[in-house]
Every structure is written in C-alpha cells, then in structure tokens.
Amino acid sequence: MIYPRILQVLFPFSFFIAIITISCNDTGKNKIKTESKTSANNDTQEWVILLTEGYHNLNKNRSTKAADKIFEATELMPKKNWENYLVSATVYAPNGENEKAFTAIEKAIEAGFNDPELLKSLPEFSSLHNNPRWDSLISKTNDRRVASQQSIQNPELLEELKNMWAQDQLALSEYEENIRSLDSTASAEDYRQLFEPVENRWEINKSKLDSIVKIHGWPGYELVGEYGAKIAWAIPQHYPDVFYKEKCLSLLKKAIEKEDADPNHYAELSDRIARETWQKQIYGASMGETAPYPIKNPSEVNKRRLQLGLVEPIEVYAVYHGVDYQTPTEEEAQAIVKESYQKAQADYEKFESFVTLKMADSANVYITKAIEAYGDISNKQLYRASIELSKMKNNRSNRISLKILKVLIWRKWEKRYHILTESGLNTLHDKQEWIEIKELLEMSKS
Structure with missing residues (x-):
C-alpha cells in the first residue's frame, strides 16, 4: 500500500478480516443503467496518466514532484477528489512547501473535506500550526462540517x-x-x-x-x-x-x-x-x-x-x-481467459487424481487452486468435488466441502436441493455447519 498510515486514516472502511481461507468473484447480474458524467475514454485522458504516475512515484519517494502530479491531475478530474488534494498537502508541508500545502488543503475543503479533527491530527501538518492561515483553514473545515450536518x-x-x-x-x-x-x-x-x-x-x-x-x-x-x-x-x-x-x-x-x-x-x-x-x-x-x-x-x-x-x-x-x-486489449484478454480456464481444469484433474489416491492434503491443495480461478470450474464439478471431499476423514476436506455447498446455494444453482438427499454427503450431517446449509437452502427459495 502507498503510505499505509495516511491511507488508513483517509479510508477507514477499507479494513476487513478474512474469515474463510477460500474466497472469490462476481456474477454481473446487476447492471445499473445510469448515464455516465465522464467522457467515454478516461483511460487516455491526461489526468489519468498524471494521477497514475504521481501515485507510482509517491510509492517510491514522497517527493514534491509526485505530489505536484497528483495535485495537477486532481485539478483536471471531472469530479474533484478531496483525498488526492489532502495527500498532496501531506507531502508539501513536511518538505517546506507551505504555500502549496495550504492551497491543496483549501482545494480539499472546496471538494468536500469537512473533518477539522482529522486535519489537526495529521503530524505532517505540524509545521503549519503556527502559521496565521492555519486557524482560518480549521474554521473553514468546521464551517463545511456544520453545513454538511445541517443538510x-x-x-x-x-x-x-x-x-x-x-x-x-x-x-x-x-x-x-x-x-x-x-x-x-x-x-x-x-x-x-x-x-x-x-x-x-x-x-x-x-x-x-x-x-x-x-x-x-x-x-x-x-x-x-x-x-x-x-x-x-x-x-x-x-x-x-x-x-x-x-x-x-x-x-x-x-x-x-x-x-x-x-x-x-x-x-x-x-x-x-x-x-x-x-x-x-x-x-x-x-x-x-x-x-x-x-x-x-x-x-x-x-x-x-x-x-x-x-x-x-x-x-x-x-x-x-x-x-x-493496465487494462488488457481484447486479444490479450482472450489469451488471459483461455489460460486461466486451462489452468483451472488442469488443477481440477490433479484434484481428482489425488482423490483417487486418497491423498486428502494434496486434493485440498488442488481443489483450492482450481477454485481460485473464480468461475472456471463449473457448478457440476464443484458439486462432485464436495461429495468426494466429504468422504475423506480430513477436517480441512470437510470444511472445503461445506464451503462449496454454501457457494452453490448462494449462486442459486438449479440442482442445489439435491444436496439434502445426496447420500454421498451423509458424513456431513453431524457437522454443526449442516444446520446452516439447510437454512441457506430454505432462504434461497426467495
């Protein structure tokens, strides 16, 4: 992450604990038909290039040149991003560029920043505190907060x-x-x-x-x-x-x-x-x-x-x-998709081989690899894998089997109700998680 402490302050909702060791991606069933307020070729616009270069440079060296690019890019953006302005300011101030720092903070306030306590808490701005403009900025930020609360x-x-x-x-x-x-x-x-x-x-x-x-x-x-x-x-x-x-x-x-x-x-x-x-x-x-x-x-x-x-x-x-x-071209994307599918199928075949050999640990490794392709393993293959894993006297195999069943139910697989009558899954019936499987199946009816 770039300057992780500042990002943690600016983006406090980015932290999530990983609970399950296997996880993956999206259906695209929900598409929103809203008219874009930006032009149709953002990836070629000057602000995109500047902003990307600025953050890449900032990741290597917190220089004012990197901050300049981020600031300039934000000025060109169709919708101003106050976080970018504030990040620029946290680079300017420690490097003695007070005028630029104050300008960037003012721009952040204009773009919607309204947290005076955050402004006062950032150590990068300590050199600004004795400047007469500082109190005015705190006041402006507070006014912005009050106006926001009143709305x-x-x-x-x-x-x-x-x-x-x-x-x-x-x-x-x-x-x-x-x-x-x-x-x-x-x-x-x-x-x-x-x-x-x-x-x-x-x-x-x-x-x-x-x-x-x-x-x-x-x-x-x-x-x-x-x-x-x-x-x-x-x-x-x-x-x-x-x-x-x-x-x-x-x-x-x-x-x-x-x-x-x-x-x-x-x-x-x-x-x-x-x-x-x-x-x-x-x-x-x-x-x-x-x-x-x-x-x-x-x-x-x-x-x-x-x-x-x-x-x-x-x-x-x-x-x-x-x-x-970097977004791939259509030709590159086709190659990526093909390679991903082939690798997932190869990993699934290895999983089946280790199942035949009753080598649970190796089977667990390769079904996990196949799953990580996110969508390149069919529901039918996943269901078959769940049945085979449930037969193994291996706690991790059983956990993966139960997780697969949950995913199939979340996907609303049309054959999901067979889960309750499948004799190959009988070994899971005494697991606490089986109750959740039955509850999820009931919920999936709606």
Whole structure:
C-alpha cells in the first residue's frame, strides 16, 4: 500500500478480516443503467496518466514532484477528489512547501473535506500550526462540517449509524488483541470462540440496519450524509451472508439511480459478492496484493465502470490500492481467459487424481487452486468435488466441502436441493455447519 498510515486514516472502511481461507468473484447480474458524467475514454485522458504516475512515484519517494502530479491531475478530474488534494498537502508541508500545502488543503475543503479533527491530527501538518492561515483553514473545515450536518435530514439516525460502526470496529479490535494471546497449540475452535463476539455484533448491526431500512428506506446522502451512507454500505460488507449482501446491493442500486449513494459502494459490494461466490468480478473493485482479482471480460472493465458512473478507470483505482495494473486489449484478454480456464481444469484433474489416491492434503491443495480461478470450474464439478471431499476423514476436506455447498446455494444453482438427499454427503450431517446449509437452502427459495 502507498503510505499505509495516511491511507488508513483517509479510508477507514477499507479494513476487513478474512474469515474463510477460500474466497472469490462476481456474477454481473446487476447492471445499473445510469448515464455516465465522464467522457467515454478516461483511460487516455491526461489526468489519468498524471494521477497514475504521481501515485507510482509517491510509492517510491514522497517527493514534491509526485505530489505536484497528483495535485495537477486532481485539478483536471471531472469530479474533484478531496483525498488526492489532502495527500498532496501531506507531502508539501513536511518538505517546506507551505504555500502549496495550504492551497491543496483549501482545494480539499472546496471538494468536500469537512473533518477539522482529522486535519489537526495529521503530524505532517505540524509545521503549519503556527502559521496565521492555519486557524482560518480549521474554521473553514468546521464551517463545511456544520453545513454538511445541517443538510442531513436525520442527524439522530447518523449518530445511531456511527455508534453501530464504532461497536463493529471495537469488536474487531478486541478479537485481534485476543488472538495475540493464543499460542501455537490453539485450535480452530479456540479461534472460532474468540470470533463469536464479532459475529454477534454483525448480527446486531444487520438487525438494526434492517429496522432503519424498513422505517426510512436505504440510508443515503440526503438522509444521513456521506459518512452515514458509507457506514450503511459497510455493514453488509462485513455481514457473511451473500443473500443479505445481494438484498442491500439492490437497495444501493435504487439509491444510485437517484444520485443518493456512491457508485463505488455498488461496485465494491457487487465485486465482493463475486469473490465470495467464486466468480469473476465486474468492476475490478476487489484488489489483491499485486493485481485485481480475476475480472470478467477484462478488456471491457472500464466501459462497465463508466456505465455505472465511476470517475476513475481501473488503472487509477488500482494505484490507490498500491497495485500496478493496465487494462488488457481484447486479444490479450482472450489469451488471459483461455489460460486461466486451462489452468483451472488442469488443477481440477490433479484434484481428482489425488482423490483417487486418497491423498486428502494434496486434493485440498488442488481443489483450492482450481477454485481460485473464480468461475472456471463449473457448478457440476464443484458439486462432485464436495461429495468426494466429504468422504475423506480430513477436517480441512470437510470444511472445503461445506464451503462449496454454501457457494452453490448462494449462486442459486438449479440442482442445489439435491444436496439434502445426496447420500454421498451423509458424513456431513453431524457437522454443526449442516444446520446452516439447510437454512441457506430454505432462504434461497426467495
């Protein structure tokens, strides 16, 4: 990640704990027909090149030249991004470029930045505190916050959402602290028990959000402001049930069509559903450490992003996450798709070989590799794999088998109801997770 401490402050909703070791990508069933406010060729515009170069350079060296490129690019963007201005300012100030730093902060305020406490807390700005202009900037930022709060229809509801999110983060931080106390002999059950308070909090927040939606509708900009809308989106991001995520996604779609929510939130939730159901993502919003998770028709990804109303092409979105990515040409994309499919099928064949040899650990490795192709293994193949894994006297094999069944149900596979009568899965019936399988099947009817 680029300057991770600052990004953690500026983008506090980017942190999610990985609960399950196998996860994947998106169906693309939900497309939003909104008219893009940007031109049709963002990937060739000057601001895209400048912004990408600026962040790449900043990742190597926090120089004012890199900050200049980020600032100039943001000036050219069709929709100004206050985070970019603030990042530039955090480079200018420590390098003695006070005038540029003040200008960048003022631009950030004009673009929507309204958090005076954050401004005061960033150590990069300590050299500005004695300058007469500093107090004026704090005052402007506070005025912006007050104006933003006054425009919100339901401030009390915003405070409730803030409390819900604070409890979510507290539960996660306590879990992180508690697992540090575990030694090498800790079992999966030890970790599961420590995670229960987090799951309980997610359940509470889901119930509260359901009540809010029932009374007020989806919490969008008009009702709870930008921050409240971001919290409303983050709650289903954490909640583990894909059906619930899809429900919230449909509500987000309606809010975006009324320009009452952030298209980025739709893209990120949509692509998160894709990852969790082991399918290729649509908008490229799910980033790995060095590349996006597999994308459906990757040469077309920026067209889909524009159709949704996203300002930044995937190259810029990727660089925000410290990833260097270039959209492939149609010919390159076809080669990528073909290679991915062939590799997934080869890994699946190896899995079947190790199943025949009753080598559970190796079978686990290769079914996991095949799954990581995100969509290149058919539902029928996955179901067959689940049956074979369930027969093995291996805890990890059984966990993967159960996870496959959950994914098939989340995908609403047309043959999913065979799961209950399949004799090959009888060994899973005494597992606690089997109750969840039956519940999910019932939920999938709607």
